Amino acid sequence: MSSQRRAFVLDFDGTITTKDTISTLLNFALSTQASNKQDLTAARDEIVAKYGKDYSKHVKDYRPVKEERRTLAREIEYYRCLHDVETRSFERVSNSGLFGGISSREWEVFGSHAVKTGEVVIRGGFGDFVERVNMSGGIWGVVSVNFSSHFIRGVLVSAGVDASKVEVIANHPDENGILLGPETQENRSVIATSDAKLASMKAMLNSWRSKAGGNFSKVVYVGDSGTDVECLTIEGTTGIVIAEDKDSSLMETLDRVGVDVKHVDVYRDGQESRVYWARDFREILENSFLMP
Numbered sequence: 001m002s003s004q005r006r007a008f009v010l011d012f013d014g015t016i017t018t019k020d021t022i023s024t025l026l027n028f029a030l031s032t033q034a035s036n037k038q039d040l041t042a043a044r045d046e047i048v049a050k051y052g053k054d055y056s057k058h059v060k061d062y063r064p065v066k067e068e069r070r071t072l073a074r075e076i077e078y079y080r081c082l083h084d085v086e087t088r089s090f091e092r093v094s095n096s097g098l099f100g101g102i103s104s105r106e107w108e109v110f111g112s113h114a115v116k117t118g119e120v121v122i123r124g125g126f127g128d129f130v131e132r133v134n135m136s137g138g139i140w141g142v143v144s145v146n147f148s149s150h151f152i153r154g155v156l157v158s159a160g161v162d163a164s165k166v167e168v169i170a171n172h173p174d175e176n177g178i179l180l181g182p183e184t185q186e187n188r189s190v191i192a193t194s195d196a197k198l199a200s201m202k203a204m205l206n207s208w209r210s211k212a213g214g215n216f217s218k219v220v221y222v223g224d225s226g227t228d229v230e231c232l233t234i235e236g237t238t239g240i241v242i243a244e245d246k247d248s249s250l251m252e253t254l255d256r257v258g259v260d261v262k263h264v265d266v267y268r269d270g271q272e273s274r275v276y277w278a279r280d281f282r283e284i285l286e287n288s289f290l291m292p
Contacts, residue, residue, distance in 0.1 A: 005137055006292055007208060007216040009201050009231065011223035012144035012152050012170070015242045016159070018121040021114075025147050028110050029098040036101070043096040051089040058085050066256075072233060075257045079194040079226050086145075086192035090171070090179050093147065100177030104150040107172075111154020120155055123242070125281030127160045132285060136292035139208055141167035143200045145191050145227055147179060148172050167207070169200045198230040220290070225250055232275055233259060239275040240264055240284060251277060264290065 013020045026044050033040045069075050114120040133140050146152055149170035153163040169182045171190045181190040184203040191200055221231040224242040232239030243251050254261050264276040264283055267290050278284050285291055
């Protein structure tokens with residue numbers, strides 16, 4: 001393996017795309033079931049309402065409260081403790097029948113179509129970023145808590161990516177609409193929290209190293225939300241937060257717990273264990289030290 005080969009692991013929602021796509025998936029499922037004479041609007045609304053109620057209760061009851069969490073370790077523990085809230089929501093989706101009967105191919109076609117119609121918008125510079133990584137002999141993949149890995153692949157196709165060559169680790173519903181985690185997860189448990197994403201990233205990197213017979217000169221993780229905090233800050237990884245500005249929720253969180261986040265344009269080699277931020281993939285591409 002080339003000593004300069006670099007690995008890039010990307011979040012999907014809010015990173016490759018400009019916004020979260022979960023509601024887009026739920027609405028697609030709703031319209032698909034409606035075409036089969038099933039109105040599952042009430043089920044969808046219940047899923048959204050109960051998740052909001054559970055999440056709000058968790059935030060209210062959790063101790064220490066946000067203002068008292070001043071270390072990265074405490075913040076990571078907070079995100080890990082969201083496991084029950086998240087998995088209950090996944091179970092509600094599975095039990096609702098919303099995803100039942102929708103094939104993997106249908107998810108892919110919808111993902112591709114959603115980009116073309118503007119329902120899903122790709123973040124600026126993503127296509128050029130992928131081209132640069134591929135041309136340099138680097139490798140990249142996606143780790144996501146999204147409901148459908150096949151939907152992600154469809155989106156990537158419309159972004160101009162050969163999705164068949166990209167590793168995507170995410171959840172996906174089976175033919176009965178039951179949400180399962182990827183094969184990298186023990187017992188196919190869903191990816192729902194920051195620790196599961198970190199485990200998935202490690203599995204992806206280990207697989208790449210095994211196939212290539214060596215290590216990477218640099219590992220970069222790109223993400224935008226709380227579920228990305230462990231991947232962004234793990235030792236030996238250069239983390240890049242995608243944010244419109246320094247006032248984003250994750251940027252404020254990292255500042256509160258003492259993680260100094262500078263703009264990606266100041267990155268230089270030898271700083272692999274620090275966290276940076278960028279507005280889009282164009283800003284990442286502009287740093288010749290970071291990009292091969």
